[in-house]
Amino acid sequence: MELSLDAIEVKQINGVSAQKQNELHAFGVFTVKDLLEYYPFRYDDFRPRQLSEIKHGDKATLVAKVIGVPVLQRFGGKSRLSCKMVDGSWMFTATWFNQQYVREQLTAQREIVITGKWDQKRNAITVTDYEFTDRGEGKIGTLQPVYSVGGKITQSWIRKIINQGLQQYGELIPEILPHSIIRKYDFMSRKRAIATIHRPEDTREGQQGRRRMVYEELFLFQLKVQAFRVLNRGRMDGVVHTVDNATVRQFVRSLPFELTDAQKRVELEILHDMRSPYCMNRLLQGDVGSGKTVLAAVALYATVKSGFQGALMVPTEILAEQHMRSLTKMFEPFAITVGLLTGSVSGRKRKDLLASLQMGMLDIVVGTHALIQEDVFFRGLGMVVTDEQHRFGVNQRSVLRRKGYNPDVLTMTATPIPRTLAITVFGDMDVSTLSERPKGRVPITTYWVKPDLMERVLRLVGREIGQGRQAYLICPLIEESEKLDVQNAIDLHIQMTQAFPDYKVGLLHGRMTPGEKDGIMRAFYSNEIQLLVSTTVVEVGVDVPNATLMIIMDADRFGLSQLHQLRGRVGRGRHASFCVLVADPKSGVGRERMTAMTDTDDGFEVSRRDLELRGPGDFFGTKQSGLPEFRLGDMAADFEVLEQARDDVAELLKEAEFWTSTDYAPLRSYLQSEQIFQGDLMD
Ligand code: ADP
Ligand code: MG
Numbered sequence: 209m210e211l212s213l214d215a216i217e218v219k220q221i222n223g224v225s226a227q228k229q230n231e232l233h234a235f236g237v238f239t240v241k242d243l244l245e246y247y248p249f250r251y252d253d254f255r256p257r258q259l260s261e262i263k264h265g266d267k268a269t270l271v272a273k274v275i276g277v278p279v280l281q282r283f284g285g286k287s288r289l290s291c292k293m294v295d296g297s298w299m300f301t302a303t304w305f306n307q308q309y310v311r312e313q314l315t316a317q318r319e320i321v322i323t324g325k326w327d328q329k330r331n332a333i334t335v336t337d338y339e340f341t342d343r344g345e346g347k348i349g350t351l352q353p354v355y356s357v358g359g360k361i362t363q364s365w366i367r368k369i370i371n372q373g374l375q376q377y378g379e380l381i382p383e384i385l386p387h388s389i390i391r392k393y394d395f396m397s398r399k400r401a402i403a404t405i406h407r408p409e410d411t412r413e414g415q416q417g418r419r420r421m422v423y424e425e426l427f428l429f430q431l432k433v434q435a436f437r438v439l440n441r442g443r444m445d446g447v448v449h450t451v452d453n454a455t456v457r458q459f460v461r462s463l464p465f466e467l468t469d470a471q472k473r474v475e476l477e478i479l480h481d482m483r484s485p486y487c488m489n490r491l492l493q494g495d496v497g498s499g500k501t502v503l504a505a506v507a508l509y510a511t512v513k514s515g516f517q518g519a520l521m522v523p524t525e526i527l528a529e530q531h532m533r534s535l536t537k538m539f540e541p542f543a544i545t546v547g548l549l550t551g552s553v554s555g556r557k558r559k560d561l562l563a564s565l566q567m568g569m570l571d572i573v574v575g576t577h578a579l580i581q582e583d584v585f586f587r588g589l590g591m592v593v594t595d596e597q598h599r600f601g602v603n604q605r606s607v608l609r610r611k612g613y614n615p616d617v618l619t620m621t622a623t624p625i626p627r628t629l630a631i632t633v634f635g636d637m638d639v640s641t642l643s644e645r646p647k648g649r650v651p652i653t654t655y656w657v658k659p660d661l662m663e664r665v666l667r668l669v670g671r672e673i674g675q676g677r678q679a680y681l682i683c684p685l686i687e688e689s690e691k692l693d694v695q696n697a698i699d700l701h702i703q704m705t706q707a708f709p710d711y712k713v714g715l716l717h718g719r720m721t722p723g724e725k726d727g728i729m730r731a732f733y734s735n736e737i738q739l740l741v742s743t744t745v746v747e748v749g750v751d752v753p754n755a756t757l758m759i760i761m762d763a764d765r766f767g768l769s770q771l772h773q774l775r776g777r778v779g780r781g782r783h784a785s786f787c788v789l790v791a792d793p794k795s796g797v798g799r800e801r802m803t804a805m806t807d808t809d810d811g812f813e814v815s816r817r818d819l820e821l822r823g824p825g826d827f828f829g830t831k832q833s834g835l836p837e838f839r840l841g842d843m844a845a846d847f848e849v850l851e852q853a854r855d856d857v858a859e860l861l862k863e864a865e866f867w868t869s870t871d872y873a874p875l876r877s878y879l880q881s882e883q884i885f886q887g888d889l890m891d
Contacts, residue, residue: 213241221373231360243373248353259295264328270295271321278314301332321348351408374403384874395420422841427853433635434857436884446487446614447590449514459509474640478507488616491634493624494642495811496776500620504593507618512544512571516590520574525550525722526729532574549575552722589613595620623769624811632854652779652809654787656802673738677756681741684762701741716742753781763789764798768818
């Protein structure tokens with residue numbers, strides 16, 4: 209790799225001017241490497257087929273002979289050129305729009321290859337591309353790549369430039385996968401694979417090329433996360449928490465319940481990591497209501513008792529408030545101080561808080577993401593607890609490290625997933641699983657009803673709040689328009705206020721200020737509000753044990769995991785709880801979601817079904833999951849490849865040779881370029 213394609217600007221390719229180079233920047237193409245890895249998203253098939261095998265509406269290429277006299281019609285500024293053709297023995301009409309100059313070329317018996325859309329009913333084809341066999345340009349019989357283009361970059365131009373790039377630099381494309389892997393899967397070389405993806409000889413070859421590059425992408429992803437973990441395990445510069453068992457026990461004993469066996473097991477896993485000089489990076493997953501928060505509290509308590517500070521990062525201000533309240537209560541007997549830092553804490557209050565954090569007068573801070581960034585400094589940060597959405601990437605960890613902290617990190621996930629899946633996609637973390645819920649929990653009964661039974665649902669509401677309980681009513685989610693969402697919530701709120709004049713009905717939605725939301729939530733916590741009409745802002749983590757009824761309107765519009773989360777807002781206390789899904793699903797998937805919900809209230813089972821219904825790609829969502837997006841690979845479609853790559857990487861990293869042998873040098877430099885090996889994380 210003496211001459212790195214990554215260091216060569218695209219304008220070195222013949223035909224790319226400085227101006228074109230700038231236009232390519234908009235597509236993320238800066239270097240020759242970028243260009244060669246700018247893969248087509250599909251191919252146009254210019255391989256001739258028989259008319260008899262083409263279905264109505266297909267786009268196809270076929271070889272034909274001109275047999276009729278071309279007819280040109282004009283209308284407005286436009287024109288239509290039609291001509292009778294024959295393919296073997298099948299006569300049909302070929303039509304060109306606005307290309308009258310083709311007429312002279314359509315001489316009798318001349319052979320032509322045309323591509324276009326076949327209209328069976330009219331026995332005609334609308335030509336989008338054509339080539340005369342006696343004067344070919346080479347497209348015929350090929351698969352032509354189709355790239356994502358726009359602006360001044362045209363399809364034919366980028367095809368030409370990528371071809372040119374392959375000619376000039378294709379030989380310099382370095383191999384990166386180890387020989388053993390290439391042999392194992394019978395992969396083609398990297399340079400051949402890349403060339404093939406752009407210019408496949410045939411479908412099979414194209415697929416072979418793609419297969420190799422998809423594997424490579426997923427392999428490198430796995431290498432990155434697993435190497436990060438391996439290297440981190442070897443790092444002995446994490447925080448060593450010295451808290452002893454007796455001290456921890458004091459806290460656990462002060463809780464109003466006994467820990468479940470699962471909680472005890474995970475507690476040990478966390479404490480073990482905390483006491484070691486390794487830098488903990490642990491994912492804690494468990495079903496809703498399995499008691500993750502308590503373990504977060506144990507970890508925060510343990511860090512404070514070891515002389516450090518702790519931070520708890522959550523996605524919303526409502527949750528921050530809630531945790532603030534519950535931690536304050538739990539830690540009160542132990543003289544541990546807790547502060548709140550969110551977007552609505554400002555001015556003097558904020559200044560004071562930051563100062564006491566920096567001076568070490570505040571033990572624990574609860575807040576949203578801004579917490580560990582910008583102008584926030586700690587005296588000694590020992591533990592960060594966060595949720596999946598705020599999962600620390602490699603980069604954020606190095607931000608912390610640059611501030612001089614090397615805290616243990618505990619990430620909690622509200623969406624439990626099967627363990628194998630977890631270690632595959634969250635490969636840089638150790639995984640702890642809370643497999644059981646606290647005993648004595650009353651189960652949640654789930655009903656699915658059609659909207660015409662709404663009256664009975666309202667009677668159930670009346671019964672629950674009449675007995676001193678509380679209820680949620682979740683409004684339909686209208687994805688295209690937050691405004692409509694809010695309107696919906698407002699309307700439902702008015703209806704409910706009329707239906708339950710003797711009770712207080714609250715309203716919560718995303719357009720309210722954080723202060724307004726807090727006010728409403730506080731009133732709900734203290735049972736000043738009995739029925740809370742809300743959009744999904746209450747989704748994650750809200751804990752009001754007196755609430756026993758969750759009603760979800762148009763439930764089929766929500767994903768399974770989200771429904772399960774919402775359902776998890778009830779059944780948190782001693783009282784029997786209910787979840788009512790109001791829905792009249794039009795789609796099979798919608799109906800399956802409803803039955804999955806009524807079948808089971810086990811979160812792992814729910815997520816397994818969700819995975820089945822949606823595939824891993826959708827399941828993890830796009831941006832917010834913090835998972836990488838791949839150029840060619842796809843979490844859903846290529847999940848098996850991802851698993852293979854995971855196992856291969858694990859094997860590879862077990863070998864001491866990985867860090868020395870020249871066969872692995874390209875992989876090591878990849879890790880270096882990703883700052884995982886010897887980069888700023890290693891110094
Ligand atoms: P989640 O895993 O959804 O975050 P929480 O930590 O909010 O669950 O716990 C749900 C409820 O269960 C809380 O009210 C909490 O106090 C209670 N809880 C947690 N652990 C136990 C336990 N071992 N026994 C009884 N109740 C528990
Ligand atoms: Mg540690």
